[in-house]
Amino acid sequence: MEQTDLALKTAADIERVRLAAHSTCCKVTIATVLVGGFVLLSLGILMAYCSAQELSFEHTVELRGIAYDSSLQRENSDYSRTLTPTLERLFLTSLQGSPLEGSCVGCTVLEYSRNGNSSVIVHFQLHFSPQASWPLSSSVEEEALRHGLAAALREQGIPLATYGTIASASLTGKHLLGQVNHHLSVPAGTCHGNVFACQNSQCVWKENPECDGRADCSDGSDEAGCDCGSRPTMQAAHRIVGGTEASRGEFPWQVSLRENNEHFCGATILTEKWLVSAAHCFNEFQDPAVWAAYMGTISLSGSDSSTVKAGVGRIIPHPSYNTDTADFDVAVLELDSPLPFNKYIQPACLPGPGHRFPAGRKCLISGWGYLKEDFLVKPETLQKATVELLDQALCASLYSHTLTDRMMCAGYLEGKIDSCQGDSGGPMVCEEPSGKFFLAGIVSWGIGCAEAKRPGVYARVTQLRDWILDAISTFPIPTAFTVPTTLSSTNGDAATMEGISNSTTSKHRPVSTTLSVLAASKPATASRPQECGGRPGLSKPSKIVGGIEASKGEIPWQVSLKEGSRHFCGATVIGERWLLSAAHCFNQTKLEYLKAYLGTTSLTGADGNAVKVSIKKVVQHPSYNPIILDFDVAVLELASPLHFNKFIQPVCLPLAVQKFPVGKKCMISGWGNVREGNSE
The missing domain is CATH 2.40.10.10 (Trypsin-like serine proteases)
Incomplete structure (x- = not known):
């Protein structure tokens, strides 16, 4: 602002000199013209340089959870000295993990005011030094700040001594200061981190923009190919979820892979011709001729009238699949004939590489595997369970740091819900607010079934997505792999994996896994009102919400x-x-x-x-x-x-x-x- 005032003032002074000279009929010498032109040129270059070096955005945010007090108008008051640095840290850290993290150079709280319900209104500026690799945009900056504030306060508020707790911070206004390049499109290869890359090279900084019902890319590519992840037989308004057994059409992407007519593994429908499963399912049986895929049914016997059986024409494991560590545990299967999509047969959505599945999120697993580790009978009806995505570092510590970037954990630390023998390769899907279900993980391996501090491990689809798409589009020749002697057949299921953990006493779960719902180790007591929110009437097995x-x-x-x-x-x-x-x-x-x-x-x-x-x-x-x-x-x-x-x-x-x-x-x-x- 000072630069602008200086430029205007200088220009005004020069204009007054020019008019004065004209009024007295004085001749302006060439030297004067050159000097004046040089001054103006220098000022323009200086202004352009400063403008390019630092830009500012002014915002207004409403704070909930703390009350406005007139002492906030005094910078030296205890309230102001407590709140101001807290907010400046909050606003700066809200941009961490976004494309703007490296370019935000400071934050200044300008003033406080109040609204009608006594909430605190704060006016502040964010200062940026734009980087050439990320052209700064007002919409990108606002979207990053909005998402950052929501994420920072999602789990818990910020305590503020005796003044209360900041429970939420909502943007109510924005004003751009200085010059900004509003150019949003950059080469797709330079889209940072979790930024979605459109087909026209535009970068969209929005969490999980694909298939959310709103075109964020100017070419609409974020909403292309979204005929997936839906459940047309499920009535959204009238179902109260409540059982372990799935309803018809509830998991229309679920596949039963049969080896010589016996259910062996699960898989997920990607397209009319392609399925995705776990590579370890095919350690022993690699001949496509012995496999068949059953779709459109929740019955293990396939007695539903909607059941479709298809032969498997090709099995393509990931070329980097490691049978010892289960890294890159993914394979795609080409069917002999295309599937007829209907309300019982639908593909799951394949997430983009930047799609976020944060720790703590609840997702769904499904399969026909054993209900208990020591009860080797598979259920007739497809089972389902809700699992919680776990922090990667925490899970790595539970498994002696044998996890790779291609793996993710889900379940519960207390061990009440997990996958078990019989449904490796099956889907773990997460529902987005749009109602679309995205394939987050593929059942891979674990130790035991529903054991405490032994969550299920899943192949992380976002890390394997590019290979999956390449494999089903270019039809590569399958890469042969050798099955080590440490893998052996277990009751007709897949092989038992050794060498995942450093522990010599732990017995590894057979890596062909499925659903297990076990009771919590300690039953809830019913005599103390403060122990609330439990369901002590549910024991073995625990109920997973799903029925009427x-x-x-x-x-x-x-x-x-x-x-x-x-x-x-x-x-x-x-x-x-x-x-x-x-x-x-x-x-x-x-x-x-x-x-x-x-x-x-x-x-x-x-x-x-x-x-x-x-x-x-x-x-x-x-x-x-x-x-x-x-x-x-x-x-x-x-x-x-x-x-x-x-x-x-x-x-x-x-x-x-x-x-x-x-x-x-x-x-x-x-x-x-x-x-x-x-x-x-």
Whole structure:
């Protein structure tokens, strides 16, 4: 700004000199012209140099979780001296991991103000020194900051001494200072890190932009080839997930690979002609003629009318696949004939190399493998489970640092859910907010089944994607590999892997793996209200949400509110004497007729566990508005205290700073109508 003022001032002075000279009819000498021109040229070069060296963006952010105080207007106040450096660090670190990380040179908090609800509004500048390899753009800068702030505060807020905790920071305005090159497109080879490269060489800094229903590339290439990852038979609005058995059409990309008519491994549909699986599935049986692929079914016997059987024409393992370490554990299979895509047969989406699957994310595994490590019977119906993606460094430490960049871990440290023998090569898919399912991992190996601190290991698809695409597009000749003598057949499944861990006492899981759902080692107690949110009625096996009907004890905080014998609303147990419900449920009810039914999944209470309690008091929120349903909440006091057991438990009430981010999967439950217009 000072440079601009200087340029304008100098230009104005020169203009005044020129006018004065003209008014007195003085002749301007050539020397004067040369000097003036030189001054202007120098100033222009200086301004261009400074402009190219540092650019600034001014932003406005609303902070939630802390309250505005007038002391923030004084730079030397305790509040200001605490908040200002905290925010400057937050804004700078928010750009870490983005293409702008190396070019951001500073942050300046300009002023504080307040909005109508007493939240703190902060105005600040970010200063950049653009790099030639990444042309700076206002949209790129704003997108990077927005994503960075959300990521920084996603897991937990920032405590601020006695002033509270910064729970969220939302951009509300932006203003560009200085000159900026708004050019977004750079050669695709120079797109940094997790930046998505469009086919026209444009770089898009947005987390997982492909197939999200919005064209971020100017050529639309981020939305090309998105006829994948959908489940057309699943009704999104009416399903409450709840069982271990999958529903028809729930995993339309799932394949059963049969070796001589016996299920041996899983695979995932990529295209009409190509499947992807684990390379180790073919250590012993490499002849395509002995293999067949079954699609469109959740039945191991293939008794569904939608079942399609196809022969395998070609098996192509990754040329770098290592049978000793299971590195590069991926193979593609060409089918003899193309698949007919329908609502039961669909491809999964193949993620781009920059697609992010962060630690802590919940994803789905599926397969027909053994339900227990020591129970060698495969289920008739396709099984499913939800697993959590684990931090790479943590998992590497659990496996003595034998993990490579082509591997990722998923499961739970306590060992309640895992893959087991019978479904190596099967998919681990993650759902994006768009509703599309992306193939994140391929079941590869592990130690035992659902053992504590022994999570499942999966081939990381983002690291193997380029080879997969090359393999199915160029039809390379398969590379032969030698099977070491340490691999041996186990009950008709795939081979047992040795040498993955340095431990001489651990027995490795056969690397042909599938779903296992085991009970937690310590059952939850039911006598203490503070131990909330558990499901002690679910033991062996633990329930994985997926069906319409809930199991006994699966939702132990669920309450049926009845007026007489008529169920009219649900409620939630939050304490021994207190329930939580919606205020609108009590617009026209009479307290003396109300009863609460707990501990049952049956609307009639016929399962023998039902407890009936009278309602002593209904307290609606004082600001409840029956017209617009604002503040639609009420608490109910019971006439007598509840006795907690494995079928009656309180739910956990979140703290005010608890975060429920967009895209998080949650559960709903109740006895309401199954569909609109259905009175039953």
